[in-house]
Amino acid sequence: MPGRDQELGSYYVGVDVGTGSVRAALVDQRGILLAFADQPINQWEPQFNHHEQSSEDIWVACCIVTKKVVQGIDLNQIRGLGFDATCSLVVLDKQFHPLPVNHEGDSHRNIIMWLDHRAVNQVHRINETKHSVLQYVGGVMSVEMQAPKLLWLKENLRETCWDKAGHFFDLPDFLSWKATGVTARSLCSLVCKWTYSAEKGWDDSFWKMVGLEDLVADNYSKIGNQVLPPGTSLGNGLTPEAAKDLGLPAGIAVAASLIDAHAGGLGVIGADVRGHGLACEGQPVTSRLAIICGTSSCHMGISKNPIFVPGVWGPYFSAMVPGFWLNEGGQSVTGKLIDHMVQGHAAFPELQAKATARCQSIYAYLNSHLDLIKKTQPVGFLTVDLHVWPDFHGNRSPLADLTLKGMVTGLKLSQDLDDLAILYLATVQAIAFGTRLIIEAMESAGHSISTLFLCGGLGKNPLFVQMHADITGMPVVLSQEVESVLVGAAILGACASGDFASVQTDSCVSQTNASKWPVESGDYSPFL
Numbered sequence: 001m002p003g004r005d006q007e008l009g010s011y012y013v014g015v016d017v018g019t020g021s022v023r024a025a026l027v028d029q030r031g032i033l034l035a036f037a038d039q040p041i042n043q044w045e046p047q048f049n050h051h052e053q054s055s056e057d058i059w060v061a062c063c064i065v066t067k068k069v070v071q072g073i074d075l076n077q078i079r080g081l082g083f084d085a086t087c088s089l090v091v092l093d094k095q096f097h098p099l100p101v102n103h104e105g106d107s108h109r110n111i112i113m114w115l116d117h118r119a120v121n122q123v124h125r126i127n128e129t130k131h132s133v134l135q136y137v138g139g140v141m142s143v144e145m146q147a148p149k150l151l152w153l154k155e156n157l158r159e160t161c162w163d164k165a166g167h168f169f170d171l172p173d174f175l176s177w178k179a180t181g182v183t184a185r186s187l188c189s190l191v192c193k194w195t196y197s198a199e200k201g202w203d204d205s206f207w208k209m210v211g212l213e214d215l216v217a218d219n220y221s222k223i224g225n226q227v228l229p230p231g232t233s234l235g236n237g238l239t240p241e242a243a244k245d246l247g248l249p250a251g252i253a254v255a256a257s258l259i260d261a262h263a264g265g266l267g268v269i270g271a272d273v274r275g276h277g278l279a280c281e282g283q284p285v286t287s288r289l290a291i292i293c294g295t296s297s298c299h300m301g302i303s304k305n306p307i308f309v310p311g312v313w314g315p316y317f318s319a320m321v322p323g324f325w326l327n328e329g330g331q332s333v334t335g336k337l338i339d340h341m342v343q344g345h346a347a348f349p350e351l352q353a354k355a356t357a358r359c360q361s362i363y364a365y366l367n368s369h370l371d372l373i374k375k376t377q378p379v380g381f382l383t384v385d386l387h388v389w390p391d392f393h394g395n396r397s398p399l400a401d402l403t404l405k406g407m408v409t410g411l412k413l414s415q416d417l418d419d420l421a422i423l424y425l426a427t428v429q430a431i432a433f434g435t436r437l438i439i440e441a442m443e444s445a446g447h448s449i450s451t452l453f454l455c456g457g458l459g460k461n462p463l464f465v466q467m468h469a470d471i472t473g474m475p476v477v478l479s480q481e482v483e484s485v486l487v488g489a490a491i492l493g494a495c496a497s498g499d500f501a502s503v504q505t506d507s508c509v510s511q512t513n514a515s516k517w518p519v520e521s522g523d524y525s526p527f528l
């Protein structure tokens with residue numbers, strides 16, 4: 001329970017490193033966000049399917065946003081700091097300096113991003129082993145996980161990277177190390193992306209079988225041999241050096257981190273839904289599916305017992321909510337796909353000009369344009385002749401096939417703003433159908449889901465939310481606090497501070513991140 005006997009006035013800082021930007025928030029004990037800042041981050045694509053970032057750039061961005069959100073407050077009131085980040089691979093040498101993950105030898109670019117698909121050959125060989133750890137990633141390892149990326153580095157950058165490497169971190173763990181000097185890894189990242197088992201630890205036979213036996217030889221010191229539950233307080237808290245960088249007091253509690261989707265899941269899945277007449281009211285939390293929709297979408301469902309869903313990652317024990325198994329479905333590109341379709345269209349400059357003239361975002365403009373051209377029909381009917389298959393970056397779930405490609409059918413010669421708006425709508429619908437397929441796969445394996453809890457950048461797009469309700473036939477709950485991922489990160493800091501007993505019971509989440517409104521499927525939807 002929240003520390004009711006404590007005076008209000010303790011604050012927690014949450015830092016969320018997404019694909020495109022870093023965000024920070026100052027959050028109070030009730031889980032209310034008091035200040036927010038964001039900062040874009042660089043990405044490099046030196047070759048097709050190679051996506052890189054810089055851990056130094058990301059740390060600088062974390063410092064900028066953190067300093068902004070604590071401006072003007074009494075720093076002594078800040079009790080804890082929590083990080084979440086994308087599950088990208090950070091490579092450092094034995095002295096913790098960045099190492100290049102590219103053929104150019106540019107050590108500034110020392111992160112292989114989660115969406116990088118360079119290790120296709122390596123993941124194929126890993127999957128051919130049919131090793132038992134693969135049961136816990138939906139039966140097929142994704143090219144977006146860390147083992148294939150490590151193998152790629154060993155096979156392609158042996159001298160410049162692999163032989164010199166001292167530390168391979170998941171980005172959330174890099175951040176907690178940078179803040180505290182503690183190299184312990186979060187159970188969340190190791191279980192979800194590195195094949196670690198919460199119950200049995202590392203499986204030597206897997207690493208030996210895939211050709212990464214060198215990681216076993218030194219007792220996993222390069223990838224983590226101390227593993228802590230998310231929210232655990234690390235070492236002596238914030239180091240003086242990191243405190244100076246971030247503009248925070250040295251020694252405040254810093255938590256073991258979470259992957260961004262998991263922080264979002266934690267931020268929304270316990271929301272108080274009383275009074276909306278939703279099917280999940282009074283039902284176990286396992287009837288809820290959290291969907292975190294940013295560059296990608298992640299579908300987080302929890303269960304009391306392990307459920308094996310073909311093509312859906314997991315089951316992962318205690319990786320998001322302690323004591324529960326997690327299944328994580330996903331679509332590798334959703335926000336990125338919508339941006340790609342819209343920005344690549346011939347009418348994009350016209351859209352930009354018109355949206356700017358109305359002081360609207362391009363998506364607000366497109367949504368109102370669709371409203372205009374649909375006339376009296378439900379908007380869904382605008383796409384009876386135009387269809388998108390959304391796997392432009394392969395299919396993460398439930399088909400688990402990275403070779404799949406995207407497709408558009410029903411194209412005409414015209415390329416005006418109406419066509420752009422309808423293509424945008426068809427893309428959003430295709431993504432929502434992808435979610436429906438994932439839910440169907442989860443339900444056939446034993447999940448029983450009645451309500452969706454959506455957050456992330458795409459949660460701010462009413463069309464995206466409505467299409468998810470229409471196409472799945474399930475109500476979609478949006479939280480009062482739109483930056484739910486940051487609430488999740490701050491919960492970690494609150495837990496590490498000792499002000500709350502655990503990430504599960506403390507919850508700013510279950511107590512105050514109340515639902516704002518449920519979006520029901522339309523009165524007449526062509527999709528059901």
Ligand SMILES: Nc1ncnc2c1ncn2[C@@H]1O[C@H](COP(=O)(O)OP(=O)(O)O)[C@@H](O)[C@H]1O
Binds near residue numbers: 017020334
């Ligand atoms: N107000 C909005 N309306 C429509 N789309 C939005 C809005 N805000 C963000 N997005 C979309 O959300 C995606 C990014 O979401 P975000 O959660 O910031 O991503 P990430 O965590 O991957 O950096 C982008 O594709 C962007 O276009």
Ligand SMILES: O=C(CO)[C@H](O)[C@H](O)COP(=O)(O)O
Binds near residue numbers: 020086088294328330
């Ligand atoms: O694999 C993931 C979580 O397990 C995410 O897709 C990845 O971390 C990227 O997140 P985002 O789309 O929010 O940037």
